[in-house]
Amino acid sequence: MATGEAVVQIAPNPAIALKRGAEALAGAEEPEEPIMIEYRIHGRGGQGSVAAAYLLAAAAFEAGFTCQAFPAFGAERRGAPVMAFVRIDEKPITLRSQVRSPDFMIVQDDTLLLDPNLTAGLNPEGAMLVNSRKPASEFKKSKTRVIAFPATELAVEVIGRPIPNTALLAAFLALTEHVPQKALAAALKGRFAGPVLEKNLELIAKAADTVEKGAWKEKAHA
Amino acid sequence: MGEMTRGQYADAGTSLDFKTGNWRSTQRPVHVHAKAPCHTACPAGEDQQAWFALLQEQKVEEAWKSLVSANPMPGVTGRVCPHPCETACNRVHVDGALAIHNVERWLGDEAVRLGWDYPVAAPAKDAKTVAIVGAGPAGISAAYHCVRLGLKAEIFEALSEAGGLLRSAIPPTRLPRGPLDAELGRILDLPGITLNLRQRLGRDVTVESLKAQYAAVLLAPGCEKAKPWSVQGAVPADLHEGLELLRDFMDHGALPDAAKGDVIVHGGGNTAMDICRIMKRAGAKSVTLITASGLPGPDTAPDDLINVVPRELEEALEEGIEVIDHATVSRLIMKGSKVTGVEIIALKKEPGKDGRKRRVEFEGTERVVSVDMVVPCVGEQVDPEGYEGLLDGAYFWPDNAGGRVAERVYALGDARGSRGTVAAAIGDGRLAAEAAAAELRGEDDPSADDRSTIGIDALNTAYYAGASRTLVAKLPVSERTFEAEIEGSISRTEALAEAQRCLSCGNCLACDNCWTMCPDNAVIKTAELAMDGSHYVFDYDYCKGCGLCTHECPTGYIQSVPETN
Amino acid sequence: MREALEGSQAIARAISLCKPDVVAAYPITPQTHIVENLSKLVADGNLHTEFVSVESEFSAASVVLGAAAAGARAYTASASQGILLMSEVMYNISGMRIPLVMTIANRAVGAPLNIWNDQSDTMAVRDAGWIQLHCISNQEAVDTTIQAFRLAQETELPVAVNMDGFVLTHTMEVIDVPAQAEVDKYLPPFEFSRKLDPANPVSMGTLVDPNWFSEVRHSHHAAMVKALPKIEEIDKAFAKVFGRASGGLLTVEGDKKAKVAILAMGSVVGTMMAGQDEFKDEVGSARIVKLRAFRPFPAKALRDALKGVEKLVVIDRAISPGLGGVLGTEVSAVLSTMDNGPKVYNYALGLGGRDIQASMYKDLLKAIENPKAPRFAIFDADLKKLPPEDR
């Protein structure tokens, strides 16, 4: 259960700068309306894609944002491709549509990328994190930034189960710094307890360390 | 008009506003206290059902009091009566008739043993007195009922003892003298009854003198004179008539010598049966009863049945009496004036020209039997001395129930041509006393009880089963003497158990069936419970007239009658 | 307290705050998470209620009928086929004027089988005599649920709280979950004046003959009409305690002066508001009428809200085949008594869960610029997908 208290007070938030532009960060006189960030998470049934979306939203909430997370509902069973959507903003989110042009994508299973349409709509200034042992170049079809990260292996190593979602989220947040790691930890505390929580906290710490912090903090320059 | 309630709820029990009573279109249930068949059949007018109902409540003394309100001599009738009540009993159709006479006898004996008082009060000092001629069962009963009705009774008896034929013609094997004396004595001891012995009508008193002296005259002389008997004009010189033989035997303990041989008794009543058995017991070689009636059997019509106490017949057959039924003596074979044989011919009932059945002899069925003695036992008639002008032929034939033959003069008992049992005599005593009392009050004869009798079809036998008749011990044939009573008595437990078998025909059992089974809650009962059903009330505001209570009433106490609304 | 909660979880929490005596529900997508969350609350000892796991929606409705009639605060939830299976009981509940609350996680009605969101289910029971309220967000769903218990109690009418299946029920967002003490202050304990009680026995569900039936129907209708101000009053009272309202009978969002309006119920209203933010420069702004009360139907409030509007798009999330949209038809009917009322364009969209993007705002407003625009269409249907004879 989420604590309801924002664990981190960050203002101005560097993440928002992504869409506001550098001026905001520099403390410009008239900052633009904060703009919503949209995420799409792809995976296969059983990998925890919807949970990842809820965790990301919950982490954002812990960090003081408004958020929205929901799955692309279907009758899919374990193993079938699934997706989930997250929106983060500073003001209430009324939009209820699916995310067609995400700013960021997290792909939990690299085989999904065999479908060339998977990345359709991805913001070219955004980025994509892929769970894979393969080099990122394998998946880079455009100028959009791609980082590959073997989250499943790490998850197996730390928690003993091939569920990559929390490791990926940690790595993703380390890269984007949209939400501090502490918020993710708080979100995990709202969802898990006991040894599972402990292992996951260990996992996200390790995962965050494997990537270059803040690498996606800035807008890509297409 | 009310207002629509929110959500259309209704308040509890408001259906009482809707009177479904007007749905009864054809029938309505009513309580009908019809006569039980035992009651209808009882010549003494007992309501057996009523006193059984009291026994069912363990109210033994009350039961006896109810019984003696009609018949003051249950100890006698319980022994000698042919109990048509048992023949009529509806329980015959379930698992055998009630042993009514055994219970009646037990009640009578209990009353004697425990000294229960008759439910009568001493007549007022200035009460009118009724003269009664004859101290047989009819006369004694009449005296008792006079007292019951507030009158005094003065009895004139020709003999030196009261009892009439109970004493003179019924052997002690059937009616031991102990119970007889006890019951008679208790009645005669009642205040208001005076017994004058050795007062013969015609000799010591006359109807006219009695009439002048007493408020009313009740004639109960019985039948003292044998009916003339002959076969085609032949009468044996040494003829002994049955009743005479019986009296002689009871007085002197001896029979003529011829009674040691083969004997034919011709007749068909209790006297015939008694004399048959006495002669057999006294050593007759054989005793054969020739009777025009039929023996009991599945095809025997009630009016054809031999008119004897069934158990007497049964015992007689046990004892070796032979019976030739549907037959008569057609010729006497005489050696001089002494009979040596009889010709017997078969009879059958055939409808005559007027439609009434009469007995017809069948030619070709004759057979001859050699005998030493023929005893006619074809009945007796009134000794006419002193009754000139009142008799119609051999008997009195009053045309009303009370037996009125002239102003303030009544005839009762065997002297009435239509009677023939002790019970009928006792019944006459009550009827005559009631009629006389009414006449003295200047009223009409008490109206007869014209209620209908309830048959088995009106009962629901599903509610009765599985209780067989109490078996009563009898002396074995080898132990039967001239004195010892043959039929045994029953215990209190047996009597009360037998009482539970009573179906309560036509009378409420208070079983709650109607109250329990009315789908419309239209049978309610009063807070005060009653055993006669008066506590059940039909709520005609709601009774729909389905008839269910009528059908499920075990006793037929509920009947459906046409709806008159 | 603000929390990030999935819609269904939030509803379960709201129900729990209302302390129902009896909950009966049968699982059906997309209502399932509500039932699961309630079961979990009961299992964990956080909710003390008689939870009756029935064998069908039909029984779920019947159980809450019986429970409420016996004086218990009762709650159920369902969707789609479940609502249709309940429909017979729903008429009964309202006909007997039994107050209880149901959540409808709106979903299409088959065939074909379709588990996704539209509002065909609630429209199928629009004549069942229930108060039907629609929510555009999970916050509104939570608040409306709490209000619904008070509304049901005060009107002696059953209340259905509609929330779009998946779109709201499965969406995690930030919810301000009311505090128990405040809910207790707002919502009095359940009392039902006609409850089944051996101390004062009444018979409910009697047979009413033709001499009285018109009056019965009138009283039901009158009760619904009288519920209109009650809905607003109770929403205002809620705002007083909790600091936010849920929109009374209806609210006007967007440009309150605009001559073009869009009217809708449920989550699509939010998407239209986002669309307006995004596309107002392109197609202009509109009055966005967020209709919260569908039954009773706020005719007068609607006419007031649409004064001065020339063109009105009514978005329907269900259709009545052979007629058109359900909501659109009803709006047209109540506007018929309005002088210079708007021209109504009734467009059904998002049927069976088809995604409604913010750009729909633009598409709709552009479409009605065409003088030949149809007055009714299933707006997002691509007729090319159909064989010609079925178009």
Add this chain to the structure above:
Amino acid sequence: MAPRSDNSKRLNELRMKHGRPPAGPNEPKAAKAEPTLREQQPRFRGLESGHRACQGCGEALAARLVMESAGPDVMVANATGCLEVFSTPWPQTAWRVPWIHSLFENASAVASGMEAAMKAKGKNTKVLSFGGDGATYDIGFQSLSGMLERHHNVLYVTYDNEAYMNTGIQRSSSTPHAASTTTSPVGAERMGKRHLKKDLLSIVAAHHIPYAASASVAYPADLQRKVRYAMGVEGPTFLVIHSPCPLGWRHDSALTVEIARRAVECGLFPLVELERGALTNIMPIRDPRPVAEYLKLQGRFAHLFKKNDYRAAEELDHLQALADHNIAIYGLRGEGTDPVDTTGVAQVRRGGPLAGRN
């Protein structure tokens, strides 16, 4: 709170008239009138007079008997059917207990809700659920099963009159084989219902509920004993009561109990008790009757007595075989006389039934 409809004056009049006990807590106590004879009955009148059942209605009788033994601390959920219609034409009701009718097929579920409410409120009021055979064997079968499985503390009573009588005698799954109804009529091709009567009691017992039994209006003492027993059981209990319908079975209204009795005595309607699914008691038949004695009283079986129709003889034999089968599988043939066999239990004596009632 919304007030109850304000016809209190009229209701007060009624109360004065019928002596209804002081009603709601807010209502002034009516002056205590002398109780009427009706009010003094030494039994609980749960189903009052003035209901509109047909003459000789077996169902009305059965319901009255059940209410006497169950009331007054009960509430009833009643399925649609004759019982409901004849007892509660607004503004009147024959019930003196809290009573609700919702639908044909949901009485069990409504009762479940009422029971849940009682549990939630910590009250002990027992919930009864009533339905005919249509509401129980057929359309309400599912909700009945659900109620039994969830182990609600409810006594379900089905008044089995073996057809849809409320709508005019259509066959139900409880209609006996060969019975003629308006939807299983007799004709050149048909001898009444082609199928067998559903053995609902076994199905109910298979839920392993604490108590399930059959009873008959012909044996009120036995019926009421079963009701009282069921009332004392915590958990679901079930009673099926054979309730002849003079209209639908086409018999004289006076014969309702007679026919019910014969149904039991011939073996076609066995009186049995099952606990946790196991047979624990039966009412032995002292003298089994031929089924013909039961059937011949009823117009719905008149075609079975048609002369010179081999089908009639065949169906009669079939029904006899069904009765014999019941007698065999339940061991109904009594051994000698038993005070509680079919004959023994019916015995009456002066002052009441032998077996005792209430």
